[in-house]
Amino acid sequence: MELKFFGGAQEVGRSAILLKDDRNLMLDFGIKLDHKTEYPTSIPKIDALVISHAHLDHSGFSPGIYNEVSVPAFGTMPTLSLSKLLLDDALNIAKKQHTQPKFHKRQIGAFANKYTSLEYGATTGFGDFDITLYDAGHITGSAITLVEKQHSKGNRRVLYTGDFKLSQQTLHKGAQIVESDVMITESTYALKKHPDRNSVISNLVAGIKETLSEGGTALLPVFAVGRSQEILSILYKNGLTGSTFVDGMAKKATTITLNYPRFISDPKLLENATNETTWIGEKNERRNALDGPSIIVTTSGMLNGGPVLDYITKINKNSKIFLTGYQVEGTNGRTLIEKGYITIDGEKRKISTPVSIHDLSAHADMDDILNYVKKSSPNKVICVHGDSNSAISLADRLTVEGFEAFAPKIGDTINID
Ligand SMILES: [Zn+2]
Ligand SMILES: [Zn+2]
Structure with missing residues (x-):
């Protein structure tokens, strides 16, 4: 068996890892949303596709496979529904x-038609492979994929983490630990230690309360899938109800999430939170949300589009911006933090509203990754989904810990027999 990397190697984005054997299994097929959209380097011969979760850096080019060929796809049910939402949006x-765009709407349909949804823990056969998905604790429906194969030297277990979170979030339990022989792990935050989540939440809540008491708007730019549901639940749990508005795709994503209560740890909490929320449907309703004190939860998470750009230029002088997600280099979110400006329609706009950053990451940090690897106890570890610094540092650290570890580059092939 071999692994070949078509994206997501020494970079975050366009995850695409091919497990080559008698049959070729593609683990994720995503896009990289940078200044421009980047795709996996090519579309090799693929016999089946596994999608770890809905985020576009994992699912974003899956329709691209369904041009002339028609192969089975596997993933959880929420992953299909949430990917469809994001893929349709990407086309719009x-x-x-x-x-x-590099694919058409009918290809999203073809992908959906060939999709088999799997429950966590249930095994399905594909050729010589047995495929089982486990809860990755990252977002609704996110999965860690175990591929098992009978091998002359005994069973071979290849584990692909996708994006995972080891500790609990408000709506998700931590990732399930699965033993493996070869482990492909994300390394997004391999150089980081996340701060204590409870204190992050108290700081965030205190900051929002202060903003409200001054009659301002607390503006929370969020990713539609995952973060917006988590934020709504946090706000509700901390008594911040009655003045929360949700705009953009976050609404649809929340509705879809509520359709899969067994994939979240506290569906009642999310349901109560959404009942206390005012949904903004039309542009002209935005004025109500801007009438502070108010909380606005809206897309996009990195301020590269969506209603947040409208709000950010209109919020009153007592308002504040609360960032809770990773801001990729080159995005408005990043220039806002580092240089105090954003770009709208090609025009630089200085933003004087104070910005604070709250690390509510849905990813494992260095300690979590090390912990997981030790418990999974593979012989080989492949570090992907991290910039070159993070992926290489993780591989180095794992080598010191006695593992055979690699941080492949795009185009590399690794033998895993
Ligand atoms: Zn993700
Ligand atoms: Zn990712």
């Missing part, structure tokens, strides 16, 4: 920006 954005 491309249309608005007059850019040519």
